[in-house]
Amino acid sequence: MNLRSESGYSGGMALGKDYATQECSIARALEIVGERWTLLVVRDALYGVRRYNDFLVHLGIPRAVLAARLQTLTAEGILEKRRYQESPPRDEYVLTERGIALWPTLRALGAWGRDHFTDVRLRYFRHAACGTELGPYGECALCGTIVPVGDVVMEPGPGLDPDPVDPVSRALLKPRRLLEPVEMDQA
Amino acid sequence: MNLRSESGYSGGMALGKDYATQECSIARALEIVGERWTLLVVRDALYGVRRYNDFLVHLGIPRAVLAARLQTLTAEGILEKRRYQESPPRDEYVLTERGIALWPTLRALGAWGRDHFTDVRLRYFRHAACGTELGPYGECALCGTIVPVGDVVMEPGPGLDPDPVDPVSRALLKPRRLLEPVEMDQA
DNA sequence: CATCCTCAGTTCGGTCATTGAACCTTGCTG
DNA sequence: CAGCAAGGTTCAATGACCGAACTGAGGATG
Structure with a gap:
């Protein structure tokens, strides 16, 4: 086996789907969220x-x-x-x-998908304090800081279906902060 | 293009592995690189x-x-x-x-894997110009800029197997810039 | 008390993706 | 001409994923 002896990773690997020969934190991450x-x-x-x-x-x-x-x-x-x-x-x-620490990854991935494979804006992510739209790394260009996840506001863009069937999508149409629990309308 | 019309999903989609109901650039990205x-x-x-x-x-x-x-x-x-x-x-x-535009995503994913699931440093990524190690978004803290991919130098860390079997891993042991083509030793 | 409903799963048969091994093709090289 | 390397394709077996049906706990309804 190719693992560092002293490295974390004591025998018990639960998943059968590892990338066996890779010494790489990207591969390690993908074994978990890939x-x-x-x-x-x-x-x-x-x-x-x-x-x-x-x-x-x-x-x-x-x-x-x-x-x-x-x-x-x-x-x-x-x-x-x-x-x-x-x-x-x-x-x-x-x-x-x-889990929250995965936000930069998702942000970068979403920005990539948006820039290269979408022609209508689906959502905007803004810095709650100032309303500035986030840059590709989740930073606020105006304030010059990385915006903490809880201070990000998500808003629907023009590309989003304005009247979706499932109640969760409906709840996500209102502007809201990340991490804030969704409340369903009990219509 | 797979954008929904209200009927949901006219035929053309190339991949069989799409995330059908998702209107989201993250889902779109994952259909391609997921x-x-x-x-x-x-x-x-x-x-x-x-x-x-x-x-x-x-x-x-x-x-x-x-x-x-x-x-x-x-x-x-x-x-x-x-x-x-x-x-x-x-x-x-x-x-x-x-493809190069995926670097921030991979950087963020790797940083997450490193921070949460690795205890030995496998590689360092530095700003070629000043030697400063990159932050989690691929930025140089010293210069205060996002470092272009071609100006990133990759170096082995202590956790990396110093004598791997395959020639590609061996070639990647030398400090090198990203995107620079690997040359095999023809030993 | 019997029935129905919701939430959060588990089970199951069928299908689709991934795997490793073997095979094929093209064009050198000795 | 034999052998070899690069870059694939083919194939049978396995594992993951799929949708639909079922289970079970715990109210709520009548």
Whole structure:
């Protein structure tokens, strides 16, 4: 095997899908968040989605796959499962620091996709304090700082369907801060 | 183009692996670079790998998968296939602007993996002009600028195997600029 | 008390992607 | 002409993913 002896990574590698020969932190990261759907789950979590059912309807992901991803993300310390009511007992999945730290990656990936493969703006991300649209790294050009995730406001752009069917997409149409839990209209 | 009309999804989509219901540039990006191995191919291309065989031995990827990924990346305008000698005719795959634009994403992903899942430094990335190590977004703290990809120098860190078997890994042990083509020792 | 509903999963058969090994082709090189 | 290297393709087996159906806990309804 090619792993550093002294390196973290004590035997128990859970996933069978590692990139065996790679000594690289990118490969390491992809072993964890590189599976299908995983980064979209994290994205939704940043957008404030927290409940199994909300992920389900918003992503259109197979139930079994969602369960597996939530499991893995929790095991890797990216999400934390926590009880938010006792009767009936219900849990929600909330991003940890480690999960929130994926924001720059998602931001960069989204900016790339937008610049190269989209012709209508779908969403804007702005610095809450000053309203300036974020640069490609999540920085505020005006303030000259990296904007903390909680100070990012997300707004719909012209390319976004103004009347989506699922309630989560509908809730995400209002301007809102990242990480702020989505509240469904109980219409 | 796969943008939704309200009917949802007229036929043309090339890939079978799209995230159908998502209106999101992150999802769009992941449809293209989200498959297994794809981002590692791009990473290698940034490191200067250009030839089929070099990708093959460095990644340990199945031949068929590599061929498929190179094909897709070329079709999406991320790599460009170009003839570098006529006899025998040989082609190499070089990053386009669009491919180079993935550097911030890979940088952010690598920084995340390093910070959260690695305990030994594998590589350092520095601003060639001043030697300062890059920040998480590929910026130089000293110069206060985003460092262009071609001005990034990559150096081995203490966690890297000092004597790897495959010649590509060996070539990547020397400090080198990103995008600079790897030259094999013909030992 | 019986029924229905919601949430959060699990199970299952079918399909699609990935894998490793073997094979093929082109054009040198000895 | 034999052998070899680069750059693939083909194939059978395995694993991941898919949608639909089912389960189970715990109210809410009548």
